Amino acid sequence: xxxxxxxxxxxxxxxxxxxxxxxxxxxxxxxxxxxxxxxxxxxxxxxxxxxxxxxxxxxxxxxxxxxxxxxxxxxxxxxxxxxxxxxxxxxxxxxxxxxxxxxxxxxxxxxxxxxxxxxxxxxxxxxxxxxxxxxxxxxxxxxxxxxxxxxxxxxxxxxxxxxxxxxxxxxxxxxxxxxxxxxxxxxxxxxxxxxxxxxxxxxxxxxxxxxxxxxxxxxxxxxxxxxxxxxxxxxxxxxxxxxxxxxxxxxxxxxxxxxxxxxxxxxxxxxxxxxxxxxxxxxxxxxxxxxxxx
Numbered sequence: 001x002x003x004x005x006x007x008x009x010x011x012x013x014x015x016x017x018x019x020x021x022x023x024x025x026x027x028x029x030x031x032x033x034x035x036x037x038x039x040x041x042x043x044x045x046x047x048x049x050x051x052x053x054x055x056x057x058x059x060x061x062x063x064x065x066x067x068x069x070x071x072x073x074x075x076x077x078x079x080x081x082x083x084x085x086x087x088x089x090x091x092x093x094x095x096x097x098x099x100x101x102x103x104x105x106x107x108x109x110x111x112x113x114x115x116x117x118x119x120x121x122x123x124x125x126x127x128x129x130x131x132x133x134x135x136x137x138x139x140x141x142x143x144x145x146x147x148x149x150x151x152x153x154x155x156x157x158x159x160x161x162x163x164x165x166x167x168x169x170x171x172x173x174x175x176x177x178x179x180x181x182x183x184x185x186x187x188x189x190x191x192x193x194x195x196x197x198x199x200x201x202x203x204x205x206x207x208x209x210x211x212x213x214x215x216x217x218x219x220x221x222x223x224x225x226x227x228x229x230x231x232x233x234x235x236x237x238x239x240x241x242x243x244x245x246x247x248x249x250x251x252x253x254x255x256x257x258x259x260x261x262x263x264x265x266x267x268x269x270x271x272x273x274x275x276x277x278x279x280x281x282x283x284x285x286x287x288x289x290x291x292x293x294x
Contacts, residue, residue, distance in 0.1 A: 003070020006080055008058035009038050010088060011049035026098050026121065027090040030057040031081065033103030033128065033268075034209070035202050037064030039188065040102065043274030044281070051282055053098075056090055060108075062201020072204035074212055078111050082119075091119045096229075098285065100124035102270060103242065104209065107220075114223025122230040124281055127239050127267050129250040130220050136213060144207040153203065156193035163193045172238040172266040181271070224253065231257040232284045234277065236265035258284060 028048055030041045038057040049055045059066040060077045070076070084090070091097035099120045101109030106128030113120045143149040156163035164186050168174050174182065192198050212220075231254050235244045244261065251257060262269035262276050270277045 001080060001083055003076070004061055004068030005066060006058055006061065006084060007038070007065035008056055008084060009041075009045065011045070011053075011055040025052045025054070026096065027054040027056060028098045028100060029081070029085070029090065030055065031099065031101035031105035031108050032057070032060065032063070033101075033105045034205060035063075035192065035198075036102070036105075036268075037188070037192075039064070039184075040268065040271055042184075042271075044270045044278040047274070047278035048281065054090065056084065056088065058084055060105075060201070060205075062204060063198060066201075067197050068201060072201055073208035074108060074111060074205065075208075077108050077205070078115060081108070081112060082116065085119065093118045096121040098122045098124065100126065100281065101128065102126040103128040103267065104205070106130075107209075107212075110220060110224050110227075113227050113229060114220065117227055117229060120229060122232065122285070123227075124232045124234060124284070125250075126234045126270060126277075127236055127242055129233065129247050130213075130224070131217060131249045131253065132242075132246040133248050134246060136210075140206070141210050143203070144210045146203070149203045149206065150199070153193065153199050160190050160193075163189050169240050170267045171272050172236065172264050173272075177272065185271075221253065224250075232281075233257050233259045234269065234280055235259070235261050236267055236269040236272070237261045237263050238265060239267045241267040260284070 030038070030045070032038060032040045037059045041057045045055055045057060058081065061068040061080050062072045085097065096119050099109045099112060100123070101107070103126070106125040107130050109123050109125060110130055113123050143152055156166070167185060167189055171177070233247060233251070235247065237244070251259060260280055262273050262280065265273040
């Protein structure tokens with residue numbers, strides 16, 4: 001793509017020769033959060049694909065394996081996802097897709113649904129939404145200052161143990177996860193903090209988020225209020241990063257949105273409780289399809 005290369009997973013084996021999911025199932029597009037990558041969906045991806053959906057999960061520009069030299073921002077992430085959908089034939093006005101996003105990915109999901117509601121008939125927001133109650137705090141905006149942000153990010157390179165421990169607040173109980181999962185997460189966070197590409201992607205996106213929260217609230221509120229599709233909200237019951245109470249303004253804005261908790265999970269329920277999260281996603285989509293038929 002102009003500006004870089006976009007890496008993505010695609011369960012093309014569940015698609016026909018035109019790239020459409022088998023049967024009448026829509027494509028499900030999975031969008032990761034800030035400082036994460038497509039591997040965050042590693043457990044729910046095969047479950048959704050096994051249910052007959054075509055599933056795509058990209059590394060956003062500057063994250064994971066998507067190397068990027070051009071400008072990185074929330075709108076750049078949206079543009080990259082729309083280009084991906086067009087190139088792969090994963091969504092069209094005749095057969096719109098389903099968007100699911102985690103944390104920051106939930107915000108990008110909302111932006112995409114607002115920009116192209118014809119391409120996305122339903123969205124699933126996981127531990128993230130906009131608008132939300134309260135603010136991101138002064139620390140968030142301080143990291144947006146280039147010198148401070150770079151010094152903070154690069155500090156993890158000098159102590160991988162601190163980088164590993166920085167993951168604990170994102171989980172209800174990281175120590176209760178399997179040895180394989182914890183080893184995988186440890187390797188990924190170390191690779192992340194050692195990568196200059198991902199440092200730039202993280203800090204550029206964070207600065208873009210700060211500008212968005214300050215100046216684009218009305219734009220996003222209007223877009224999500226008028227979005228004609230169905231909205232589902234899933235939340236880790238024990239989320240300490242973005243507690244479920246923060247979703248109150250969004251739920252007041254969209255009283256038609258379905259809301260469900262994933263028990264004993266933190267900010268990343270799709271990693272910590274993947275079977276429960278995937279089952280809830282499939283149940284919500286099945287019920288939505290049934291209501292449409294009725």
